[in-house]
Amino acid sequence: MTSTATPSPSPAGAPAASPAGREVEPPTWLRRLRGFGYAPIAAASPRADVRTRLVPPYAKPSRQLWLTFGLPPETWGIWQRIFSWAGPLLVALVAGVLRFVHLGSPKAVIFDETYYAKDAWATVRQGYEASWPKDIDKSILANPDGVALPVDPGYVVHPPVGKWVIGLGEWMFGFTPFGWRFMTAVLGTLSVLMLCRIGRRLFRSTFLGCLAGTLLAVDGLHLVMSRTALLDLVLMFFVLAAFGALLIDRDRARARLADALPVDEEGRTRPDTKIAESLRLGWRPYRILAGVCLGLAAGTKWNGFVVLAFFGVLTVLWDAAARRTAGAGAPYAAMLRRDALPAFVSTVPVAIVTYVASWSGWIFSPDNGKGGYLRDWAAKNDTHSSLSFLPEWLRSLWHYETEVYRFHVGLTSGHTYESNPWSWLVLGRPVSYFYESPEPGTDGCPATEAGKCAREVLALGTPLLWWAGCFALLYVLWRWFFRRDWRAGAIACAVAAGLLPWFNYQERTIFYFYAVVFVPYLCLAVAMMIGALLGPAGSSERRRALGAIGAGVLVLLIVWNFIYFWPIYTGQTLPMDSWRGRMWLDTWV
Numbered sequence: 202m203t204s205t206a207t208p209s210p211s212p213a214g215a216p217a218a219s220p221a222g223r224e225v226e227p228p229t230w231l232r233r234l235r236g237f238g239y240a241p242i243a244a245a246s247p248r249a250d251v252r253t254r255l256v257p258p259y260a261k262p263s264r265q266l267w268l269t270f271g272l273p274p275e276t277w278g279i280w281q282r283i284f285s286w287a288g289p290l291l292v293a294l295v296a297g298v299l300r301f302v303h304l305g306s307p308k309a310v311i312f313d314e315t316y317y318a319k320d321a322w323a324t325v326r327q328g329y330e331a332s333w334p335k336d337i338d339k340s341i342l343a344n345p346d347g348v349a350l351p352v353d354p355g356y357v358v359h360p361p362v363g364k365w366v367i368g369l370g371e372w373m374f375g376f377t378p379f380g381w382r383f384m385t386a387v388l389g390t391l392s393v394l395m396l397c398r399i400g401r402r403l404f405r406s407t408f409l410g411c412l413a414g415t416l417l418a419v420d421g422l423h424l425v426m427s428r429t430a431l432l433d434l435v436l437m438f439f440v441l442a443a444f445g446a447l448l449i450d451r452d453r454a455r456a457r458l459a460d461a462l463p464v465d466e467e468g469r470t471r472p473d474t475k476i477a478e479s480l481r482l483g484w485r486p487y488r489i490l491a492g493v494c495l496g497l498a499a500g501t502k503w504n505g506f507v508v509l510a511f512f513g514v515l516t517v518l519w520d521a522a523a524r525r526t527a528g529a530g531a532p533y534a535a536m537l538r539r540d541a542l543p544a545f546v547s548t549v550p551v552a553i554v555t556y557v558a559s560w561s562g563w564i565f566s567p568d569n570g571k572g573g574y575l576r577d578w579a580a581k582n583d584t585h586s587s588l589s590f591l592p593e594w595l596r597s598l599w600h601y602e603t604e605v606y607r608f609h610v611g612l613t614s615g616h617t618y619e620s621n622p623w624s625w626l627v628l629g630r631p632v633s634y635f636y637e638s639p640e641p642g643t644d645g646c647p648a649t650e651a652g653k654c655a656r657e658v659l660a661l662g663t664p665l666l667w668w669a670g671c672f673a674l675l676y677v678l679w680r681w682f683f684r685r686d687w688r689a690g691a692i693a694c695a696v697a698a699g700l701l702p703w704f705n706y707q708e709r710t711i712f713y714f715y716a717v718v719f720v721p722y723l724c725l726a727v728a729m730m731i732g733a734l735l736g737p738a739g740s741s742e743r744r745r746a747l748g749a750i751g752a753g754v755l756v757l758l759i760v761w762n763f764i765y766f767w768p769i770y771t772g773q774t775l776p777m778d779s780w781r782g783r784m785w786l787d788t789w790v
Contacts, residue, residue, distance in 0.1 A: 238683045251462060252470035254526050255455040259285075260406045281407075288411040289397030296393035296418035300386040300427045305379035307772045310338040311658060312634035314430045317367055318381040320357055321430070323350060325368030328562025329573035330355040345376035354574040358605045362439075362500035362559045363432035381430040388438040389427025393418045396721050399445045400728055402452065403688050412756070413728035417721055419763035421770050422631075422662040426717045428771070429634060429658075436501045437718045440508050443494035444695055444722075447516050450487035455523045457482055462527060472528025478535040485547060488516065492548035496555025503609075504702070504718065509552050511698035515691065517544050522687060557598075564594045575601045612710050622703040625716045626671050630788050631661035632714050635772055645774030655780035658772040660714045664785065665762040666727065669755060673726035676733065688729065695722040731755065 261281065272280055310318060315338055323331035332355040341348050370383030393414045401410030417423055426434040461480050462470050495512065498505030520540040525532035566572030568580055579596040588596055620630035635658040639646040646654035674696065680689035699719030703711055734755075735748040768775050769783055784790050 238679065240684050250469045251472050251527060252459040255459040255470075255523060256452060257405055259401075260408075285401065285407050288407055289394050289401070289414060292397050292411050292414040292418060293390055293394035296414075297386075297390040299418065299424060300389050303771065304382050304386055304428060305377065307635050307637075307656075307658065308342060308378055309635060310342065310378075311429060312431070312632070314381065316357075317364060317432060318371070318376075318430045320355065321364040321366075321368035321381060322371050322376050323355070324361055324364045324562060325372050326350055327566075329361075329566050329576075330357045330364070332356070341376060342378075348376070352571075354572065354576070356574050358608050359432055359502055360500045360556070360559060361562060362497050363435040363502070365559075365562075366435050366501075367430050382428055385430055385434045386427050389423060389434055392423075392438050392441055392721065395441055395445055396724065399441070399448060399721075400725055402445075402448050403691065403725065404729065404732060406732070409728050409732050412731060413721075413724045415756075416666060416724040416727055416759065419760055420663050420666055420720055420724065421763060421766055422660055422714065422717050423720050424770050425634065425658060425660045426714060429660075431714070432501050433714055433717050436498050436504060437720070439494045439498035439501065440505065440695075440699075440718055441721050443491040443498065443508070443512060444691075446487045446491040446494060447512060447519075448691075450485050450491065450516070451519050451523075453487065454482045454485060454520065455526075458523055458527050472526075474528045474530050477524045477527035477529035478531065479539070481539055482520070482543075485543070488544065488547045489551055491516075492551030493555050495548065496552035497559065499552060499556045500559035504699075504715075505556075506552070507702045508698045508718075509548065511694055513544065513548055515694045516548075517541050518690075519687070520544070560598060564598070568593060568597070575604070610706075610709070613708050614710060616710050616712075618712060619710045620713045621707070622700060622711065622716075625700065625713050626667060626674070628662055628664055628667055628713075628786070628789075630713055631659055632712055634658040634660055639774055647776065650776055652777060654774050655777055656772055656774045657769050657780065659769045659789070661766065661769070661789065662716075662720070663759060663763045663766065666759045667723070669730075669759065670723040670727050673723070673730040676730045677726045680729075692722050692725050692729065695719060696726070 259281075319333050319337070319341075320330040323329065323333075327350065331351040332353040333351055337348065366384050366388070367381055370385075370387075371377075371380040374380035374383055396417050397410045397414030399410070400413035401407050404410060423434075423437075426437075458477070458480060459470055461476050462473050463476075465471055491512065492509075495505055495509045498508060517536055517540055521532045521536035524535045529535050563573035563576060566576050568577045570577050576594070576597055578600050579593040618630065618632040624630055635656075637644070637656040638653040639656055640653060641650040642648035644654075644656065674693070677689040677692050680686040681693050696719045699716070699722070703715065731752045734752045736744045740748070766783060767773075769780070775783075
């Protein structure tokens with residue numbers, strides 16, 4: 202990872218200067234890399250303003266823009282701060298409308314809502330899941346107030362945080378489709394707002410941040426998951442919150458480092474090896490917040506612990522890059538001495554404690570057989586073990602977790618909509634959450650239709666966004682490997698954390714909708730690619746105009762594509778020919 206500001210590269214194959222001033226021809230392999238756009242890391246000049254490299258300023262709208270709106274120069278700073286929040290809030294408002302309109306439709310228990318809606322209801326009422334009778338869903342839809350909470354505990358294979366979140370909506374609005382979908386819609390809307398602000402901080406551009414949020418708002422998979430009571434949207438929210446917290450921590454740590462560096466007579470911040478290698482960066486609350494968020498993510502699904510590992514490496518690499526920019530001669534050694542242990546303590550133990558605390562409803566339930574599932578295991582089966590000095594609840598919880606692990610790794614039963622992670626980015630096999638075939642004249646099907654209509658909720662990403670995202674990820678990887686752009690590295694790391702671990706489970710039954718965890722970073726990648734299309738600062742008017750046309754056409758096509766697929770994201774009734782027209786690939790049926 203490099204500093205925020207990408208150093209100006211030398212021309213491809215240009216000779217480097219030796220300490221004595223003689224030009225040294227770079228090796229052949231380096232000249233070949235420069236042919237692909239590789240830029241060597243430039244050492245900070247003693248005369249360079251290192252503060253700008255450590256904490257780069259945010260992009261400012263052009264003077265002409267303010268004058269067009271008739272704003273006096275003394276108010277430009279105020280308006281810029283207003284727009285930095287007004288833009289994201291406007292995008293989030295649009296996203297909220299899309300997610301909440303007719304949220305209770307279909308009035309049905311769709312796909313895995315049959316597990317999580319009922320588990321959430323039991324969790325908020327008694328602290329742990331219950332064992333529900335089969336075929337109870339129809340009774341819940343018909344008369345939720347008349348359905349009694351089962352007495353027996355239920356065996357579940359996911360931690361409780363996501364069910365607490367879903368249950369909060371049920372506690373407020375009842376045991377209904379709207380109630381159990383309410384909180385995922387809230388988190389889906391808030392995640393759009395967060396991504397706008399995260400993108401702004403990442404790219405130092407309010408426009409690109411709002412663009413990333415807009416792309417997330419019109420992604421079909423994110424929309425469907427925001428309107429369905431499943432755990433993966435909750436997982437995505439906490440992971441995104443952790444990513445944002447680490448970005449804030451990065452900026453604050455680099456600002457603290459910049460404040461400690463010496464300033465020359467011209468007011469420029471200069472690098473200093475001793476300070477860069479020895480300075481302690483002190484209290485870092487946002488890193489602790491990231492640990493809490495990742496603990497809540499793991500408390501929703503165990504994937505959160507994998508993300509914790511990826512983000513932990515990412516944040517210490519950021520520290521090493523900051524120390525290098527500040528003048529450290531051995532930045533990685535300095536990072537290991539000063540930053541690695543505090544980073545570990547503020548994230549890993551915090552995440553583990555948060556995860557265990559999320560089980561409090563189960564932990565404090567009775568251990569006499571009338572509490573949570575296997576809550577009494579240690580009292581019955583582990584009274585004389587070598588670990589008997591540990592609390593019974595902890596031994597029972599550990600046993601429960603080992604049973605759940607065996608279930609997950611052994612889940613190989615086939616499913617109609619299972620898919621391989623190789624196919625996720627190209628939308629190889631989306632998941633149908635709900636499907637009905639209304640007769641003509643019923644449930645919105647025109648009476649003039651010759652045959653049945655189709656009504657479906659299909660968990661499918663907006664195709665043009667995802668296919669553009671494939672090219673954007675290639676661009677991000679190029680930026681990371683050849684230009685050492687830390688922003689590209691951060692996006693690639695987050696995508697990898699959500700995607701790569703699933704390749705270890707080729708035989709396990711897995712589904713495309715797990716990909717919602719890395720959708721925000723796919724949108725960041727597309728926004729970064731569009732920023733490159735618009736052209737760098739200082740480009741000619743012709744270059745800017747062509748870039749704006751290309752970028753605008755791409756964004757409009759993505760929005761149109763989302764509108765076109767809207768009926769199959771929201772379960773609207775379509776004539777069969779219209780539904781078939783939206784099945785672009787045979788594997789979508």
